[in-house]
Amino acid sequence: MRNGVLMKQLYEYRIENLADFNLKQIMDCGQCFRWNEECDGSYTGVVTFFLGGKWGYILANITQEDKSILIKYEIIIDEFGEDEKIDKIEGFSLDKKTFCERFWEEYFDLKRDYSEIKNFLIDKTPKMEEIIKSGEGIRILNQNKWEILISFIISQNNHIPRIKACIESLCEEYGKYLGDFFGKKRYGFPTPQELAALTRDEINVCKLGYRDEYILESSRQVLDIGMKQYIEIEKFSDEEALVKIRGFRGVGPKVANCIVLFAFKKVKSFPVDVHIKRAMKNIFGLEGAEEIEKFVSKRFGKYAGIAQQYLFYHIRKK
DNA sequence: AGCCAGGCCCAAC
C-alpha cells in the first residue's frame, strides 16, 4: 500500500559549520514528538510537509558529529507517481538539491542567529546564563502547522512519553504506510481529510482520552477553512494568529502558544504550563499569570519563546 | 492506591 512514492532511494545531505546546534537537545526539549534516538546516538523520524497542495513526508536519520550533521533521508509525496519530479508540483519549481537545502535550513531554523539571542537574554537577565548553558544547542524547529495543531491538542494534561505514543498510534492506525526505514515500518501523520472522516469509535482505538472529540472537531475546522487559509495564519500578527489558533476546538491559551511558537514562527510567544509555572516561581520568585506575563515581556521580549525553551529544557533535565 | 501530566470546556457565579 505504498502509494504515491517519489524518489524511493536514500539520499544523503551534510550540513557543516553549524553554530548553536545540539541535535539531542533540539529533539529532546519537548517541541517535537516523532523523533527517536537510536543506539548510536543518531535520531530517526518522520517529517510532514505540505507543498503546492500536496502532502509530503521525509523519512530521515540524522547524525551529528561536532559542528556538522549528516542527514540520510527519503522523500515521499502523496498521490504522485514514481517518475514524477518535485519541480512538477504546482507552484513550486526547485530541483531536488535546492529543495533539500531549503527544507532543512527552514526546518532547523538555520538562518536565525542564536548567539545573538542568548546574549540578548543574558544581558537583560543574568540568571539566564546558567539556564541557557544547560541547553545551549537548542533551536526552535519549524514544524508542519497541521501536525503541530493536532499534536499539541493531544499534549494537554498528558505526559511526553504518552503524547508520543498517542501520536504514533494515530499515524499507524490512520496515516499512510510509507515503507520500511531504519528497521521500522514508518507511517505518515494523518491528513485533515483522513482524521475528519473518522468516527468517535474509530479514533478511540488510539486511546487519546477525552481529546478525541477535540481532534475530530479541529480536523473538520481545518478542512472547512482549507489548508491554504490555515497556513496563511502565519502572516498575521502574533496576537491575531493566537486568537485564530485559539478558535480551534480543544485549543486554549497554552496549546495555542505552543502551536504558534513551534509552527508559525512566533518566537515571542511564551507557553506557560505546569513546569514553567514552577520554574518561574522557583527561579524568579514569580506567581500568578499577570506577574509572569509582565516579567516575560520586559525581560525576554521578542525572544520569549526561545527563552521558554531554554527554561523548559533546564528544569526538565535531571 | 492516589497523584500527576507541555490544559481545556463549560457552567456557575
Add this chain to the structure above:
DNA sequence: GTTGGGCATGGC
C-alpha cells in the same frame, strides 16, 4: 471576567 469541577489515559 473569573473560578472550579470534570475529564480519559497510563506511568510512577
